[in-house]
Amino acid sequence: MRLPKVGERRRGKAAWYDAHALVTPLPAPESFRARPMTLAAWAALPEDEAGELVDGRLVEEEGPDAVHEVLVVWVIRMLGGFIIPRGGLVLGSDAKFVVSVPRGRKPDASAYLPGSRKPPRRGPIGVPPDIMVEVVSPSPRDARRDRVEKIHEYAAFGVRWYWILDPQEMTLTIFELGTDGRYVHALGAVDGIVTEVPGLEGLTLDLDALWSEVDRLGPESGEGPLGGVDTV
Numbered sequence: 001m002r003l004p005k006v007g008e009r010r011r012g013k014a015a016w017y018d019a020h021a022l023v024t025p026l027p028a029p030e031s032f033r034a035r036p037m038t039l040a041a042w043a044a045l046p047e048d049e050a051g052e053l054v055d056g057r058l059v060e061e062e063g064p065d066a067v068h069e070v071l072v073v074w075v076i077r078m079l080g081g082f083i084i085p086r087g088g089l090v091l092g093s094d095a096k097f098v099v100s101v102p103r104g105r106k107p108d109a110s111a112y113l114p115g116s117r118k119p120p121r122r123g124p125i126g127v128p129p130d131i132m133v134e135v136v137s138p139s140p141r142d143a144r145r146d147r148v149e150k151i152h153e154y155a156a157f158g159v160r161w162y163w164i165l166d167p168q169e170m171t172l173t174i175f176e177l178g179t180d181g182r183y184v185h186a187l188g189a190v191d192g193i194v195t196e197v198p199g200l201e202g203l204t205l206d207l208d209a210l211w212s213e214v215d216r217l218g219p220e221s222g223e224g225p226l227g228g229v230d231t232v
Helices: 019-023 039-043 066-086 140-157 207-215
Strands: 016-018 052-054 057-059 089-091 097-100 103-105 109-112 131-135 161-166 171-177 182-189
Touching (some): 066 109, 066 131, 066 161
């Protein structure tokens, strides 16, 4: 599939993602099925016990690395700097959303635009945000979760825009919810400056600056000084 140019809206034959498939929920792969759990029990888990709820079972979350965290901080910074001064809200990666019964998710970031319904101060959130963001981790299992399972779940939940940041492919993909409850590919970009972000008129995303931040990380071993300055 060709990625649209930066700022380009895809027209004509678009790729659609059918949220109605959730009438029969997608089964979780056997490799990461875990212990049974209710939504109430999942919502009451302490902050230091990670996990998402899939088909009534607690499953492990992605294991974030430094690249993942650089991208999460960047997207929260970009969304927060634009939305919060305008009266909206941006939530981090520990917010728990009840996307369906019995499924609970913790996106890497989420945002409510000004004028949207407010999420509760405490407890799991059943109010869909306007934006949910996932940063893809390297493992095939995690990629499947973000690109297959969650694209169905978030559409059915009513999330208008779903962002996927993939550090391996160095891509930003944004899906927009149509009136029929299905996602359509709204934007795809690999580099440069995105000046037309769906749903956020006036926001500019500098992807070159983002990938430059990632490049400041050391090699796989974690060795090497930041910014090329020798340590003493």
